[in-house]
Amino acid sequence: MKIERAAVIGAGVMGAGIAAHFANAGIPCVLLDIPAKEGADRSAIARGAVAKMLKTDPAPFMHPKNAKLITPGNLEDDLNLLADVDWIVEAIVENPAIKADLYKRIDPVRKAGSVVSSNTSTIPLAVLTEGQSEQFRRDFLITHFFNPPRYMRLLEIVGGADTRADALADIADVCDRRLGKGVVHCKDTPGFIANRIGVFWIQAAVNAAVDLGLTVEEADAVGGRPMGIPKTGVFGLMDLVGLDLMPHIAKSMSATLPANDAYRGQLREHPVITKMIAEGYTGRKGKGGFYRINKAGGGKVKESVDLQTGEYAPSEKARLDSVSAAGGDLRKLCEHPDKGGRFARRVLAQTLAYAASLVPEIADSIVAVDEGMRLGYNWKQGPFELIDRLGTEWFAELCRSEGIPVPALVETASGRPFYRVEGGKLQHLTTAGVYDTVVRPDGVLLLSDIKRAAGKPVWKNGSASLWDIGDGVLCVEFTSKMNAVDGDIMAAYEKAMRLIGDGKGDWKALVIHNEADNFSVGANLGLALFALNIGLWPQIEEMVEGGQRTYRALKYAPFPVVAAPSGMALGGGCEILLHSDHVQAHAETYVGLVEVGVGLIPAWGGCTEMLARHQANPKAPRGPMPGIAKAFEIISTATVAKSAAEAKELLYFRATDGITMNRDRLLADAKAKALELAANYTPPEKTTSYVLPGPSARAAMELAVEGFALQGKVTPHDKVVCGALAEVLSGGEEADVSKPVGEDHVLRLEREAFMGLVRTGGTIDRIEHMLLTGKPLRN
Numbered sequence: 001m002k003i004e005r006a007a008v009i010g011a012g013v014m015g016a017g018i019a020a021h022f023a024n025a026g027i028p029c030v031l032l033d034i035p036a037k038e039g040a041d042r043s044a045i046a047r048g049a050v051a052k053m054l055k056t057d058p059a060p061f062m063h064p065k066n067a068k069l070i071t072p073g074n075l076e077d078d079l080n081l082l083a084d085v086d087w088i089v090e091a092i093v094e095n096p097a098i099k100a101d102l103y104k105r106i107d108p109v110r111k112a113g114s115v116v117s118s119n120t121s122t123i124p125l126a127v128l129t130e131g132q133s134e135q136f137r138r139d140f141l142i143t144h145f146f147n148p149p150r151y152m153r154l155l156e157i158v159g160g161a162d163t164r165a166d167a168l169a170d171i172a173d174v175c176d177r178r179l180g181k182g183v184v185h186c187k188d189t190p191g192f193i194a195n196r197i198g199v200f201w202i203q204a205a206v207n208a209a210v211d212l213g214l215t216v217e218e219a220d221a222v223g224g225r226p227m228g229i230p231k232t233g234v235f236g237l238m239d240l241v242g243l244d245l246m247p248h249i250a251k252s253m254s255a256t257l258p259a260n261d262a263y264r265g266q267l268r269e270h271p272v273i274t275k276m277i278a279e280g281y282t283g284r285k286g287k288g289g290f291y292r293i294n295k296a297g298g299g300k301v302k303e304s305v306d307l308q309t310g311e312y313a314p315s316e317k318a319r320l321d322s323v324s325a326a327g328g329d330l331r332k333l334c335e336h337p338d339k340g341g342r343f344a345r346r347v348l349a350q351t352l353a354y355a356a357s358l359v360p361e362i363a364d365s366i367v368a369v370d371e372g373m374r375l376g377y378n379w380k381q382g383p384f385e386l387i388d389r390l391g392t393e394w395f396a397e398l399c400r401s402e403g404i405p406v407p408a409l410v411e412t413a414s415g416r417p418f419y420r421v422e423g424g425k426l427q428h429l430t431t432a433g434v435y436d437t438v439v440r441p442d443g444v445l446l447l448s449d450i451k452r453a454a455g456k457p458v459w460k461n462g463s464a465s466l467w468d469i470g471d472g473v474l475c476v477e478f479t480s481k482m483n484a485v486d487g488d489i490m491a492a493y494e495k496a497m498r499l500i501g502d503g504k505g506d507w508k509a510l511v512i513h514n515e516a517d518n519f520s521v522g523a524n525l526g527l528a529l530f531a532l533n534i535g536l537w538p539q540i541e542e543m544v545e546g547g548q549r550t551y552r553a554l555k556y557a558p559f560p561v562v563a564a565p566s567g568m569a570l571g572g573g574c575e576i577l578l579h580s581d582h583v584q585a586h587a588e589t590y591v592g593l594v595e596v597g598v599g600l601i602p603a604w605g606g607c608t609e610m611l612a613r614h615q616a617n618p619k620a621p622r623g624p625m626p627g628i629a630k631a632f633e634i635i636s637t638a639t640v641a642k643s644a645a646e647a648k649e650l651l652y653f654r655a656t657d658g659i660t661m662n663r664d665r666l667l668a669d670a671k672a673k674a675l676e677l678a679a680n681y682t683p684p685e686k687t688t689s690y691v692l693p694g695p696s697a698r699a700a701m702e703l704a705v706e707g708f709a710l711q712g713k714v715t716p717h718d719k720v721v722c723g724a725l726a727e728v729l730s731g732g733e734e735a736d737v738s739k740p741v742g743e744d745h746v747l748r749l750e751r752e753a754f755m756g757l758v759r760t761g762g763t764i765d766r767i768e769h770m771l772l773t774g775k776p777l778r779n
Contacts, residue, residue, distance in 0.1 A: 001113055001166075003174040007032065007085040009075070009102065014119060015091030016049035017149040020060035023069035024150060024587070024645075025178040025661060030081045035074040046072035060150050062587060062643035075105070082110045087171065089143065091119040094252070096127050103128075107136050115167045117143040121195050122252040125160040125188045137162040143171060144192060145181075146376050151588070153663075154375035155181035156192045176441065180587055180661030182375040189362050190256040193369055194376030196263075196362055197383065199249050201351040203266040205234040208346045209307060210270060212339050216290045216304045221318035222340045223347060226326055226333050228380030239289035243273060244282045262354050272310040281305075291315060330389045334398065348386065349402040352395065355383035356407035360431050366409075366418055367428050367438055384418040384428075392417060424453035445469070445668035447477060447515050458499070464492035466499070472508035472678075473671050474500060483516055484524040485572040487543070490550045503559030503681065509674035510557075512576060513564035513667055519589070522571025525598065529767050532758055540758060544751050547572070547604040552743075555579040555605075556684065560677035564670035565589045566663050570640070574652060575602060578609035581677060581684070583657040584670040585644040591652045592640030597776035599717060599763030601725045602635065603754035608746040610635060611729055612687045613651040624691040624737055625700070628729050632701050635729075636722050688742040692731025701726035717762035717779045724753040 004027070008019040011033035022029040036044035050070050053060040061067055073081055082088060088110060090102060099118065110116065116136065118128055121144045129137045141159045146152035155175045159168045175181040186192040191199065209219040220233025232240060250267055257263055276282070276289065283289035292312065294301045304315040322340035326333035334345045355369060363369050370382020379386075387395050393415040399406045412433045420427050420435060426449065427435040440446065450469055451457075457465040463480035476492050478485075500507040531540050554561050554576070563577045566586035574591050577583050585591075593602045593610065601607060614620065615627035633639070634650055641647035644659045658673060660666045705722045708714040714722070728749040731741060757763045762779050769777035 001086055001115070001170050003027065003086045003170065003178070005029070005085040007082055007088045008091055009033070009088065009106070010091035011046040011049035011072075012091065014145065014147055014149070015089070016053055017060050017147060018089055018091060018119065018145055019070050020053055020066070021149040021179060023066040024062040025180070026069070027178065028069045028071070030071045030073060030078070030085060032073045032075050032078060032081070035076050042077060043072045043074045046074065058148065058151065059642065060148060062150065063645040063649070066645075079106065079109050082106055082114075085111060086114050087174075088114060088116045089119060090116065094120060094122050096123055099123070099128060100131060103132055103136060107133055113139070115139050115141065115171055117141050117171065119143060119145055121156070121192055122190065122256065124190075124256070125158055129160060129162070134162070138164050139167055141168060141171065142188075143175065146194070152376065153180070153182045154194055154372060155179070155183050156186045156194065156372065156376075157183055158186050158188050158192065160188065176662055177665070178661055180663070182371060182662075182664070184368050184372045184375070185363070186368070186372075187362055190253055193362050193372035195249070196358065197351070197355045197369070197373060198377050199246075199253060200263050200266060200354050201347070202234055202238065202246070203250075203263070204350045205347045206270065206273075207266060207268060208343050209234075212343050212346070213308070214339055214343055215316075215318065216307065217315060217318040218320055218340060219343060221320060221323055222333070222343050226323055226328070227330065227344070227348070228386070230378045235290040239283040239291055242283045242285055243289055244277050247277070262350075262357070266350075270307075272305065272307055275310055276305065330386070331391065331394065334390065345398060346402060348390070349398050349404055352383050352387050353399050353404045353407050353410075356387070356409045359409055365428065365430065388417045388419055421452050424455065426452060440664075443668055444664045445671065446664065447475065447513060447667055459492075459495055461488045461491060463488035466492060466496055469511065469667070469671055471671070471675060472506060473511055473674050474507050474509070475511045475513055475667075477514045478516070478520055479514075480524070483514060483518060483520040483573065484522065485520055485547075486524040486527055487546075490546060493550050493554055497553060497557055500557070500559050503557075503678060507559070508678040509560045509562065510554075511562050511564055511667070511670045511674050512580065513670060516567070518567035519565035519569040520573025520576070521568055522573055522594070525767055525771055528758075529764070529771060532764055532767070537755070541751065541755055544603050544754050548747050548751070551575060551579040551605050556686070558681070558683055560674055560681050562670045562674040562677070564666050565591070566666060570594050571602070572604055575604045575606040575609070577652065579605060582673050583653050584666065584673050585647065585653065585657065585659055586663045586666050587644050587659050587661050588663075589644045589647065590640055590642055591647045592638060593635050594638040594640065596636060596638050596718070596721050596725070597766070598770050599721055599760065599766035600757050601721065601728060601750065601753050603750040605747060605750070607631070607635065607725070607728050607750050608743055610651065611690065611746060613654075615690065617651065624693055625697060628692070628697055629701070632725060632729050636705070636725055686743060689740045690731065690742065690746060691737055691740050692729075692735040693737050694731050694735030695733060697730035698726045701730065715778050717760075717766070720760060720762060721757060724757055728753050
């Protein structure tokens, strides 16, 4: 069955978030909860949940207009709405009796053949379907979303003995393609995959930190980035999700886990944490948690709790020899004799051994387990990938030294890695002790797989590589730190253009894509600051002019250029998107021209392109000034679109640009679009009709800035930067509305404004501050 309409029952944080994500995918959704006990609006609970989400940050909706796709209702008056939906998600209280009663009520009114799923992660499917009709059991499964549903990619799916195979397939497909989820098939066991391992890891880490006398900062410094875990580490993560959630999870897991499960051995009450919860220190949602901000005396001092005494003191950065000496080498971290090394050994030995002992109980393959932890807990690598970093034989010895039984799967590996590359293909070790190829879903094309198969790129330098992604399509991959744009990336573009030529030979099209966390954070500020400090003004001007020249050449190349971004695309990373024929963006792409934050303006054609788009916007009022004013507003405030949908509204993307919900499908979609365009490609015509008023437009923009300055919203150097931007967008002193100008005119103004700003002390201070702190300077 094709899923065209959905319903969510339960308008709490989780249920409402699931409904919002259906709306993000363009799927109309009914949201039902119990009738309100007070007031005339009996659907006030569901309606209030939607209203609250429109004010929530981070936003559950990718665009506010998506809220219109949600129909609020209540469970007494609006059950009839379920007759029109194809999939009903139940997200109510974790009580089997209450759920069973709800299922009895919805079964007679739901559409024949519709799928019903529960969002539970604690109640076995067999318990949920007990006493239900045969048809209900056939249509029922578990779909476990992670919170917040928009941002967390993992979707654990569980079928029962009676569940229709086509129901499982239909829901898995819509979750993958339309909701953008990484679908992992699990077995019907407590906590499924991610939470089964995740809560064990958290408990083991808390125990180890207390036993070994680590501060929360030290534990998070070791148990965060060095292990490939988000920088929050364990204690920062508990603050995020809520300390009071952990006792509930422990109680739930204890009620369903086997009597001999190793998790039971980790369960301990820590008096400091019990006291924190009792006093309302439940994390970010409470008065603070392991970390808090003390605002006493009008200040904002970050503090952390002492795990032994429960007292708060100013937070101090962890300084452990183990972390600095390891240098990213996980085994070196574990081998270090200090308390950080001991902490790493204990936590990894316990957690990874536990994960290895659960296959095939919780899933048939190690691939599903690793995927679950990567997508559900944002680990860079799953448990078996981490064991490979340590070495399976070394890990077996670690288990023995820690008094932990070596898992059967580790014994089966017998010193071999869990993953290997054979014949250019990634393979994984099975429970039978043989290797199978890792199979991707149909329509998934990963650059990492292409790179393994190819062995080496078509061409590379220090910051970029060119890869053959098949069918005559070449791909530029950034490889610099944070994918910052530098001369080597520009050289890669130029090399790609020479290789593709007129697009009628071996190569037909170019795709710009990478699988890093962020597409590109902009120009390399470190190189720029070095050049500024030694006065290399001609080189800086050539960097600006060369970037304009390269981006222009790509825009007007005789072959199509398709950009496929994900994560952040800022500054110079945004500008390459503006110059591409087509953008095929992951839905969670954050796009913006943020140069004003470092005292500059976009000078690789960013101003020129935004000006052209906003002046040509058919939805804008007529005349030259509205488009200029909108471009000025967006660039001067460094407005960042927080989704691909918002990027379309701000005109960073065109209406015709594409959005891919599942990041794993992004490259395949971009390649398909590139081939489609190549079939009958004609380069765009140069824009020659910029109608710019000149001094009068600049005066209007500067007047607006002055108004904000009087309100204290604009700093002295903001006024300098905005003045330079106004000069560019107005067309300069010689501009006249009766004489339209072309791109070259605006590009020259970009260069002049940029070179003027880099000579100011205020801009140099901003660049230095950004490099030092990662935050903009308000000077």
